[in-house]
Amino acid sequence: MDIFGIPHQAFLGQLLLGLVNGAFYAMLSLGLAVIFGLLGIVNFAHGALYMLGAFTAWILFDQFGLNYWYALVLAPLIVGAAGVVIERLFLKHLYKLDPLYGLLLTFGLALILEGVFRELYGVSGQNYNVPEQLSGATNLGFMVLPNYRAWVVLVSLVVCLGTWYLIERTRLGAYLRAGTENAQLVQTFGVNVPMMVMLTYGAGAGLAGLAGVLAAPIIQVSPLMGSNLIIVVFAVVVIGGMGSILGSVVTGLGLGLIEGMTRVFYPEASSIVVFVIMVLVLMVRPSGLFGKEN
């Protein structure tokens, strides 16, 4: 059976790969949107934190013999803690300034993290094995589904929906949303806003760290893995608009799929298709697909 003259196994394989990439776009753009909402900072270090998550998983195994399942819990916590430190040391001094300074400072942080890991581990990637419970593949009849990839998509969907639920349907989320609208007012109602801001950045960083752990067995763990991804994620954020959580999830997954399909039909364009779509969206709807223009 062929789809548009392409063997359907190859087609579905690329589509799945696209969905996996889309899952990473979704998780990272979600974290960016949450951080931007409350802190007003576009976190350029998000890619570096994702890289930090993958490296933490690798180091946990390499140095301490802790397997994937430990890493899945520990690495996001460690990266989240790093996020809290970053917020306390640097970002909290910037809240009254132009948001551009936040972008520049986090860019500097990204360079520092990347440079340190490049010095320590070189540019070539480190291998991280797929956990044995998730290795192998399942034959679905119409395609062979690699278990680990299905797991990544599943986890990211659960995490994204969980974040959506937390922010849109719980009391804590209501505080967060209120803080996004008017932090001072929320403060006068007795909510510890600085603490909330700190933990939000920590949570966003932890989310990036989790994405890093999930990515570690699929791609080579390398110091440069974050910086190339973050630029695509920026484009995803511009396309989706940072206004809506479900919007960024849908945009992320959708763009991953489109990228996967491009890889089937016109591989040369697969690295730029997201940027092309960004340009097109800006022409038609400058505020993004789900964005609110202020």
Added chain:
Amino acid sequence: MMHTKTLTRITYLALLALLLLAPTLGLYPVFVMKLLCFALFACAFNLLLGFTGLLSFGHAAFFGSAAYVTGWFVKSQGWTPELAILAGGVAAGLIGLVVGLVAIRRQGIYFAMITLAIAQMIYFVCLQASFTGGEDGLQGVPRGNLFGLISLQSDTTLYYFVAAVFVLSFLAIGRVVNSPFGQVLKMIRENEPRAVSLGYQVDRYKLLAFVLSAALAGVAGSLKTIVMGFATLTDVHWSMSGEVILMTLLGGVGTFFGPVFGAGIVISLQNLLADKVGSWVTVIIGVIFVLCVLTFRKGVVGELQAFRERRRRAAL
């Protein structure tokens, strides 16, 4: 106390003299030329960030594509350097026109992200296109003969050519900033809604500023190809966009000499450290970024000006 204008004039003359005498002072000419290329790049960038208030995170796209265009015209078409540099500047200006049309549809932080994303797209195009030489880049670009007559083979001759292009471009930027057009740009920087309400077509002004800045960044990239003899992917990479931001920020956003100073510091640092510390250069650049943003937002020249201003006020 000396009048500010006189002081500025003396500074200008001293720097011009330094520029003219540099080859006789025992400085390595290729280093000074490289420095001038990046200083011009930073000044072009500052035209946009400092005087219009637009942070482009994709200026490497203009610098780098012009570097490639110039390299290709000189190497494959046998053009003379001045024509090839002109071609590079024009190409960068045209790319700037297209990028600008898209990017000015959003403001602030989105503008930065959009320019970064489009620049990354241009990076991938340069990586895959045939005329750029892919991973290897264009190597061994000859310096050629200026106007087909004067050989640029000697470092000293090339130096004075580069210095002339730099001074002319620098003066051009000064002319733009102090023109009525430049005043409108500054108004847009300070208060865009006000400019709109006064009836200015803000988008047109922003676009023109963007194109000018891109074209001048292109001239800087082209000049760099002639000086160094190569154009590579480094020139179009996002880290180059980051470096030019750092140079401008470190020297002083929105000051005339700031970017030149900033470029001087960054390039000297890279030169000094490159063979000694390897990847730590990236870390050091990152640290400078962080320190600049936290403690030093006006930059070297900006802080000096603020200091002088305070002293002047105190003296009154």
